[in-house]
Amino acid sequence: MPKNKILRYSLAALVLLALAIAVKLVFFPAPKKPDYVTAPAALADLEQAVLATGTLQAFKQVSVGAQASGQIKSLEVALGDTVKKGQLVAEIDSLTQQNSLQTAEAALANVQAQLLFKQATLKQAELAFQRAQTLLAADASSRADFETADAAAHTARADVAAIQAQITQAQIAVSTARLNLGYTQILAPIDGVVVALVALEGQTVNANQSTPTIIKLARLDTITVKAQISEADVVRVKPGQKVYFTILGAPEKRYTTTLRTVEPAPDSILTDSTSSTTTTTSATAIYYNGLLDVPNPDSQLRISMTAQVNIVLNEAKQVLSIPSAALGERDRQGRVTVQVVNSDGKAEPRTVKVGLNNNVNAQILEGLSAGERVVVSEAPAAGASSGTSPRGMRPPPGM
Template identity: 50%
Template sequence: MDTPIEPPKSLPKQVAPAAQEDKVGPKSQRRVWILGSALAAGCVVVAVVVWLLFFNRPNTASLVSATVAFADVEETVLSTGVLVPFVEINVGSRASGLVTSLTVDVGDTVKKGDIIAQIDAANQTNGLTTAQAALLDIQAQKIADQASLDQAQTAYDREARLYAADAGAKADLDLATKAVKSARALLTSVNAQIRQAEVSVRTAQVNLAYTHILAPIDGTVLAVVTKQGQTVNAAQSAPTIVTLGQLDKMTVEAEIAEADVINVTPGMVAYFTILGAPDHRYYGHIRRIQPAPTTFASDVAATTTTSTAVYYYGLFDVDNPDGRLKTTMTANVSIVLAQARHVLTIPSTALGEQAKDGTYAVTVVLKDHKTTLRQVVMGINDGAKAQVISGLAEGETVVIGDGSVLPAASSSASSSATGAPGTDRGDGL
């Protein structure tokens, strides 16, 4: 027989979902929000750490660098100059007339006293002949006047003896005395005329010598201004026949800008190159700085002034034993203001801003390829490389540019400078 099933005394109550949600309070929500925020912050921290460790290394491949190395450095003033002979003379004529003979040509070498040209000497020869004739005439007059004086002296002596013996009159003695004085005066005048005539003869001889144009110095004929057969007139100024120059020593006339001339003083080392031999340096020392600008003479003569650049001549001399240097050659001049030999240097492009204490900011590449900014004491800077006084050591690497922003040619050239910079090329002092 089946046993009857008794109904349960009580059933559990069904809780509605809405009622369960009502039991989650504000504290639970805050815990969930704090947990989410902490998780997000942790993710950010982890990401930053990963980026700093693996992705924040400097891209040294894009940096153009150079090595600190020993080299020579000098600070110079650049200018353009002209070569001229150390001694240059315009040989002129003080005689007027026709050039009957010209014995030299351009490039000829002459010695002092050599005949260069001959001027027609007919007028000068006639002048000398006339002066010599006048001298002879005065000399003959002197002989006559001397005879008159001797005669007057004899008459005076006779009258003096008669007067002393009371045999002559006082009036006759007085007349004889006056005759002697007059004869002596005439003889004195003739002697003066003779000296004057002798001067005229010497002047005529000099004028005749002027027709022979002689070389005043040893040198080379640089220019022939007057041709044979040409007539010259020396009445107002001496016409130039030829120009002579001594080419064994040359002078460089360097045009120094007014902004640089205040830094240049006599005695400074200067050197130049010529267009035909740009690799060879000729050295000298500044001899003089001209006190007036190169255009001073023309500006004084001009009635109006123009606004142009102002230059001053700096002169220095160089030997030219082989005659390689020619007159009016262009010289590319460098005047050394300061120089240092075998010192630590870096490219000038590596220098950053200058601090108040005079140091420069330089970016240095470390061994781990990271970069650091360092203050460095610098010395001479020639615009291409600069002397390092302190703050860097030989072999260290400095940044001179960013290859990613440099043009291809510039980047390639700068990258090649990573090794030790080369020294200046040229002759030693």
């Protein structure tokens, strides 16, 4: 066969092939890929929780003050020291109190001496009365002398009683002076850690008007978290519920405990004036304090730290779940419609029964099997891909 015929046949075949490809692309295009994002139904841990912001505070904190006025003679503790109940923490110059005690003791000794004198006078008066009584009975004395002796005896008894009252008063004065002297030695009222030094050695304190604070002690072996719970969530929480929280400095570590109590009123009740005849409304958000305690053996938790608190309402372990965004409409029986991708890659509606739903992931009780894919979004965002996995247990803020 001549070469020019072979060339013509080859060109004709190429033209026919190109026409065939063009006809297929124009009249028989390839099916479009589904325009949605999917996620598989998979096992995961779910929880439903109330989020709150908390502040750490000592389980018990005491301001240790001075009930005596004077100059701080010595401060026996330093910031951060651990002290025991009854331990000496500070001492105030006690010269004034010592003088007051000595004065009170001298006054007591004086009235006690007066009592001895009055008791001797009483004895003398009683003897005189007895003689006058004997003489009157023998008709050897007048009744006037008898009455005079009787009055003198009563007067002596009254003087003794008055002196005894003065002694009681003087004993009280001595006890008060001794107590005031004891106030010059400041003792720790509880076991704790010195968290603040308010006054310094050499400083003069005046306890006449108010009790001045010298140091502050706190129990840090247990920390209390005061979590602010919004009024929208407070109706769903109750004492005894599981709680965990994290701190900003160690967001990877969870501290788990239980909710001890929820205060019945917000902090604003301490300052707001209320009236039975007027009602005031405010746009300010209302928060109630939930209190929870956690051991602090390593002293990692400190006063005034911020905590991200999760109060667990419900939780489920290793349950079949899908993203909450895949849930559709709910019917009268409470069942929900989801779009499930079939073997042909097309989405078809299916009714499922939903359990726990924390608005991130939802538990599927009936209608789906592990591995089946559901439609999460009809129009994928830029950079999104099918094969998105459902999220597991929601971490706390800051994790």
